[in-house]
Amino acid sequence: MSIVIDPQAHGWFDDNTESGGVRTLPAISNLVAMPFRKYDFENPSSNAGWQEGAAAGANSDGSCTAIYFTVATMSGTPPTSGVNKIRHKFYGRIYGIRYDPLYAYSGGPLVDFCIMVDGVAYRIHKSLYDWDTGVLIANPGERWFVIPNLLPDGEHSADIIAIGSQSANIGQMIFGYLVEQRAGYVSPGRTVYIQPQGTVPLTATGLTWSANQSRYGKYLYKIVYWSSDAAIRTITLSQAGTTCDVLAIPAGGRIEWPTHNVGPMAVDDALFKHLVDSGTTVTATAWFQG
Amino acid sequence: MPVKIQPSYTKAPKTICAIGDSQTLNFTLGVLTTDFWPEQLAVKLRSRNCRVQARNFGVSGDTSANNLSRIIQCLQYEIPYAFLIAVGVNDPGASISTAQTQSNITQCILVMQNAVAGVVAGQASLPAGIQPSTRYLVSSDTDTTGGAAANSNYGQAATVTGTLAGSPPAIWQSRGGLAGIAGWGRVANNPSLGVQNIGVVTMPYLNWTTGGDTVNTQGSTYAAVLSAQSAAATATGAVFYNVWSYMNNLISTGVETQGSNSWHYYTNNQHMNQHGHSITSDTILASMPSGWITGLQ
Numbered sequence: 001m002s003i004v005i006d007p008q009a010h011g012w013f014d015d016n017t018e019s020g021g022v023r024t025l026p027a028i029s030n031l032v033a034m035p036f037r038k039y040d041f042e043n044p045s046s047n048a049g050w051q052e053g054a055a056a057g058a059n060s061d062g063s064c065t066a067i068y069f070t071v072a073t074m075s076g077t078p079p080t081s082g083v084n085k086i087r088h089k090f091y092g093r094i095y096g097i098r099y100d101p102l103y104a105y106s107g108g109p110l111v112d113f114c115i116m117v118d119g120v121a122y123r124i125h126k127s128l129y130d131w132d133t134g135v136l137i138a139n140p141g142e143r144w145f146v147i148p149n150l151l152p153d154g155e156h157s158a159d160i161i162a163i164g165s166q167s168a169n170i171g172q173m174i175f176g177y178l179v180e181q182r183a184g185y186v187s188p189g190r191t192v193y194i195q196p197q198g199t200v201p202l203t204a205t206g207l208t209w210s211a212n213q214s215r216y217g218k219y220l221y222k223i224v225y226w227s228s229d230a231a232i233r234t235i236t237l238s239q240a241g242t243t244c245d246v247l248a249i250p251a252g253g254r255i256e257w258p259t260h261n262v263g264p265m266a267v268d269d270a271l272f273k274h275l276v277d278s279g280t281t282v283t284a285t286a287w288f289q290g
Numbered sequence: 291m292p293v294k295i296q297p298s299y300t301k302a303p304k305t306i307c308a309i310g311d312s313q314t315l316n317f318t319l320g321v322l323t324t325d326f327w328p329e330q331l332a333v334k335l336r337s338r339n340c341r342v343q344a345r346n347f348g349v350s351g352d353t354s355a356n357n358l359s360r361i362i363q364c365l366q367y368e369i370p371y372a373f374l375i376a377v378g379v380n381d382p383g384a385s386i387s388t389a390q391t392q393s394n395i396t397q398c399i400l401v402m403q404n405a406v407a408g409v410v411a412g413q414a415s416l417p418a419g420i421q422p423s424t425r426y427l428v429s430s431d432t433d434t435t436g437g438a439a440a441n442s443n444y445g446q447a448a449t450v451t452g453t454l455a456g457s458p459p460a461i462w463q464s465r466g467g468l469a470g471i472a473g474w475g476r477v478a479n480n481p482s483l484g485v486q487n488i489g490v491v492t493m494p495y496l497n498w499t500t501g502g503d504t505v506n507t508q509g510s511t512y513a514a515v516l517s518a519q520s521a522a523a524t525a526t527g528a529v530f531y532n533v534w535s536y537m538n539n540l541i542s543t544g545v546e547t548q549g550s551n552s553w554h555y556y557t558n559n560q561h562m563n564q565h566g567h568s569i570t571s572d573t574i575l576a577s578m579p580s581g582w583i584t585g586l587q
Contacts, residue, residue: 152368
């Protein structure tokens with residue numbers, strides 16, 4: 001015999017009758033990747049930082065922002081560990097976080113952290129191994145953890161808790177959170193991040209945005225150079241030692257490096273460089289896209 | 291032909307709610323939030339085919355008075371399937387008498403058993419403008435008549451139920467704010483309204499190299515607190531989960547070693563490590579009434 005199942009239902013259990021299952025929980029609507037806003041979370045016990053320009057390439061919400069936790073090694077007798085914790089409110093039946101599973105403090109250990117949703121704790125595992133080779137995945141990008149049970153509708157509280165280590169500094173990078181579209185959340189869309197670069201160097205140093213974050217892709221789509229020089233100045237841009245463009249800036253003028261001709265470009269601090277042929281009269285500002 | 295449907299989601303989990311002090315939840319001693327005894331208990335119950343989650347309301351440094359002041363927090367998400375309270379070790383340091391510890395724990399349990407909406411010190415502090423049928427716990431009920439006169443029009447007479455042994459808390463119920471109707475009256479303690487499964491969890495055995503407990507002998511200060519916890523459980527019909535005794539037995543039977551610090555971080559710090567929380571959850575699981583478990587399956 002056939003049974004009729006409510007197409008909106010997501011879950012069922014056998015009700016021990018011949019004729020069908022019983023609807024258990026409704027379907028989950030689309031999840032929305034949300035960024036943290038600078039002042040929309042409580043910081044009850046920590047110095048967790050809100051970073052602009054962080055993890056632009058890996059962060060799926062396109063905000064170019066992240067919450068960055070550091071917990072310093074605690075010393076003394078007896079030793080205790082520190083904690084960084086933030087708390088924020090959300091609505092709807094689902095909560096998840098988006099994080100970097102391989103982020104560590106300056107080469108330190110990978111330490112698991114936890115979230116508590118309405119007082120229920122969940123462990124978030126760091127590190128990620130290739131299931132086939134067993135090799136630690138070098139650049140895993142963004143990973144999700146979504147709580148396994150549906151919450152009631154309404155307001156909820158989430159804590160993100162980074163416990164310290166007694167032997168090393170630890171760090172956690174949280175890109176943002178996940179909530180359901182049904183609760184009224186709308187994806188913020190991709191944002192633009194503007195980073196003044198200062199004086200363009202004579203030596204072939206790398207660009208300096210998001211220092212020490214070089215393994216995250218950064219979608220650079222425009223650099224504007226200004227010159228106060230009385231003569232034409234030349235800017236050379238190179239990627240991994242190969243010149244990719246040479247720009248001539250008119251005396252006292254400006255020029256835009258038109259990366260939009262080829263679309264946003266993922267750059268690496270250590271490999272992407274620009275330098276001027278002479279003087280210290282040229283400054284630059286870069287535009288990134290999340 | 292019958293159609294068998296395999297569940298993709300099963301029923302929503304039931305909740306075990308825990309409240310207490312830093313032995314229930316803290317963030318500065320290196321134990322991951324998911325490794326405290328309430329969470330480990332939930333994991334062990336899930337391995338027994340239970341559909342359960344732990345909601346942890348422990349706060350480091352809390353006394354039984356602190357727990358009582360925020361006990362309503364444990365009812366804000368639901369009436370939990372079970373409620374466990376593990377508090378009292380900070381009371382001596384806060385000059386809270388063992389009699390008051392017992393009273394505070396008893397009141398916490400009454401709040402959960404009756405699913406009251408609030409706690410006030412005396413009946414004069416009961417708030418105005420509360421919806422009819424809302425219940426509050428009055429910690430120090432000095433009223434001798436059971437509150438306002440019965441209101442026949444409204445049909446909810448105040449019922450004097452006496453006081454609990456050792457303390458005078460009582461349940462009062464709002465009868466609305468209609469003109470001429472006294473707002474509140476004392477009513478009978480009705481544990482069926484709230485949490486059905488309640489337990490009191492004791493402190494651990496202090497397994498230090500020096501200055502801790504010795505086999506079958508608990509330090510006098512904490513022994514008095516343990517007695518208060520036991521009395522509160524008895525007075526309310528709660529299950530008494532004696533972690534101290536369970537750990538003592540582990541040592542006396544040779545499973546653990548006296549003075550080994552095995553479930554502590556270091557000598558003279560009573561806080562448990564992950565292993566200590568595991569033993570605590572084992573204690574609860576070992577003594578948990580079978581009805582609690584079958585109700586979760």
